[in-house]
Amino acid sequence: MDNKVSSACETCSHYNAKGLKKLGLNTDNIDFVVALAGNPNTGKSTVFNALTGLRQHTGNWPGKTVIRAEGAFEYNDQKFKLVDLPGTYSLLSTSQDEEVARNFILFGKPDVTVIVVDASRLERNLNLVLQILEITDKAVLCLNLMDEAKRNNVSIDERTLARDLGIPVVPTSARFNEGIPDLIQTINEVATGKIICKPHRIKNVPKNIENAIKTLTNEIEEQYPSIPNSRWIAFRLLEGDTHIIDALKTGELVQS
């Protein structure tokens, strides 16, 4: 036997270092668009850097990224464009940096949305996760800052979380590059349709509101059968969001 194996990792099915090519800023001929969303200061830019090989500046304060940054990586001969969005606590408010994220997830129609959360503050972070899952079907939860969670004695049952949210969950410590190969693999599987998500829909709303949402959602789907996020549009219309009304009028929401 003459098989040269320099480390045990190479025999693992997840090991695919050859398959990964960090493309930096080269975003030509892209097969898939991946958005990075999440609360401020959860390490989105660090994940972005780990995937693209770029050195988008990171810093330990909320609001570091104010404009969206783009980069690319190649995995198994497929090119992924990665868009690092400014951190937001919610998609329901309308400040300038939050709007960048909101508009991109809604109008940019990313193939996969990676939601980066702080593992030691999961409950607070889930607020945004649940809102994003109303908009998109293809998402991956990146459970980042696992090192800090461990230090804080917080442990998370990833399988339960994945089942409840209906999307794959990948624990990472992006600062130390831990979990990044798994994340890439999962992004790839969601993008290519190997993993089908069944995202959680917000449940704890009063009956009358749920009925109103259903009525409106049905109406929207009847008019635009191809629309991907009718339920969220219904939410926004019921809230009286003028941006969404305008977007409907201009047809921005329904272009494929």
Add this chain to the structure above:
Amino acid sequence: MSKHSIENIIALSSDLRWKIGDDFHDELAEGIYADASEIAGAAVSTDTQKKRFRLDAKIDKIVTSRTWGFPIMFLILGVILWLTIIGANYPSSMLAQLLLDTIHPILKGFATNIGMPWWLDGFLIDGVYLAVAWVIAVMLPPMAIFFPMFTLLEDFGYLPRVAFNLDYLFKKSGAHGKQALTMSMGFGCNAAGVVATRIIDSPRERLIAIITNNFSLCNGRWPTQILIATIFIGAVVPASFSSIASLSAVIGIAILGIFFMFFTSWALTKTVLKGEVSTFNLELPPYRPPRFWKTIYTSLIDRTLIVLWRAILFAAPAGAVIWLISNIYIGNESIATWTIHSLDGFGFLLGMNGVILLAYIVAIPANEIVIPTILMLTVMTTGIPGGEGAGVMFELDSVTATGDILRAGGWTLLTAVNLMLFSLLHNPCSTTIYTIYKETKSVKWTTVASILPVIMGFVITFLVAQIWRLVF
């Protein structure tokens, strides 16, 4: 798609909205929180001993306390500046020796050998090359020390604590507390600080943050402050105290800048930018031990080299301009001499001179080249030996030699103090002005942000000069 169907949907939605009442937003938000709590409850388990949280809280209790918050802030600023001043000296003089004393003569010799015409040789080697070399020698070492230290502090999580400490003062002056963050970014580079103001939601408060960012001494101005303080302020006290004295002078100027920032914010909110202070939540992130070498590496690559490159891009043409205005004659005087003489009267009123004012005009693209321009113009107009001829930017390897030239040019302690003040209070560099325009999309506010500090600079230096001359 038909207009009709869209109208239908909108009509239906307002009908339904009316039926479910005003509580929709709150009910939805509550629903989301309830779901989040259920899901997190099922997946997360926490050990009850929360040791780390308590350590974070303990550190915060000290660094954001009323008594210790400010002293610790100034102490950290002081230590960083001290390390920058002390540490930059040695590599700076090595670089100067290499680029100016060794490579420059070689280039000159080469130019003579291939028979390059004197004007091309002067323009390229004495103008463009020397400007670039000077900027590298003077800027690279302090930046390579200052930026990584600043980045380490940022990665550790100290900046939001600074914002927390200063929040009260910002509220008092009618500005947004997050302006503390953009102000801190401005200490590195004002253009970066202006871009960072996007974290401020309210347009009024954001405008205040943009206009006042220039009061943060930027990286291009630190070396000027440090050099002048070392030569003139350090000289008035006994030698053993000179480095402490010059350090305090530089910190004093930086604090004065923060004072002017508060003052201008306050003045703006009382006059043209009236409005309510908006409240906001500031998350104090956990302290994270920085990954030392990685941070050093990325801050060197990202910040230091990018800023240095920009300085070089601006220094090269500026060097050419300096050489040209010193070598193109109208009648008996070069353009530079003529301008200096006409600015001298005004300069005297401000406790400075025509040389400094002309240097600031030439250095609008990049603040970094103010000092070499001043030196070169001083040598040229006073005719003292030490320079290398008309239009040649040079750096003297010793601080004493620089001081001798400036004193021969008629400089006093007043000139030095006012130059330091004017370096703090003058128009932003061209990159920052352009960034302000891009961010505000308003010629009016760009003009205000550019002119306001110069006017303040004129007023302050004028007052200082008059009072100084009365007293001494």
